[in-house]
Amino acid sequence: MTVFPHQGLSALPYAKTVSISAPNLGADFNGIVLELPGSPKTLYVDGKSAASVSLRESIVALLDLADERLDCQALIIVLERSSPTLGSVLHSLMYVGGSVVTKPPFQVDPAFVLVGLEI
Incomplete structure (x- = not known):
């Protein structure tokens, strides 16, 4: 990706690069921690498994990990626009406080939507 x-x-x-395994949630996430000079340290996570997990519990676990273990200030979930579950996952993420990232640090491939959550 x-x-x-x-x-x-x-x-x-x-x-x-980070690889996150949460067997109790039935989820595995891959991502990166990006620490650009002058920008908040951010955990970017591939959201391809978001539709198949308990989203609320997974988000809480990812936020805790990003904050307590990785010392990040933000969490970004990367979603594929072509996913048939994009609408429902996006709705769920916005329900728990997520928002579509409109000004990412670099130009994003149009095949993806970034959803951010502040920690």
Whole structure:
């Protein structure tokens, strides 16, 4: 998955890959922690499994992880526009306080929607 196809390479020095497994929630998430100079440290997570998990519990677990273990100030869920469950997942994320990211640090591939949650 290349969320930032144009400037993504310039982010590499500031990015660390993470793999998150939550067997009690039946979920595995892949992502990166991005710490750009002058910007809040942010956990970006691939949201492809969002439709198949208990979203509220998963979001709480991801927020706790981002805050307590990774020292992040924000969580971004990356959703595929082509997903048949995009509408319901987006609605659920907005219900728990998420909002569509309109000014990401780099140009986003139009195949994706970024949903942010502040920690």
